[in-house]
Amino acid sequence: MTLPQCENFGGRRSVVPGMRAINNAHVAEPGLAVVEIAAADDQTAFAIQELLATRCAVAAADRTTREPGEPGARLRCYLDLRQEAAPA
Template sequence: MAVVEVAAADDATAFAVQDLLAANYAIAPGDRTVREPGVRLRCFLDLRREPGS
């Protein structure tokens, strides 16, 4: 399991990065961003792989 925090300029970019991660890993997606300078989004990745994948 890994925690990924995405720092981006806007919500659309943060969610696009999350979508790219979801294409390769099982994730527990974030559903909202935190406003700081820019935005931050936290999601959780399951890095376990099935044998042969």
């Protein structure tokens, strides 16, 4: 399935306005995933990302994003379940 190059795929209500499209390369093979984290604050979003990083390889995000006028913070990271987490 090819995703269109637009922010709100298919105009579905469940898609967050302003969300970037997921590139086909991000999920081109089994074991690759894109995780969009929505949290009350930056600390919580980064804590979830760290939790994921203990289980698998993560291309970590270094900042969160916020929607103007909306509560909370969002963070997007990329997972590779085929690789084990790097040792601490």
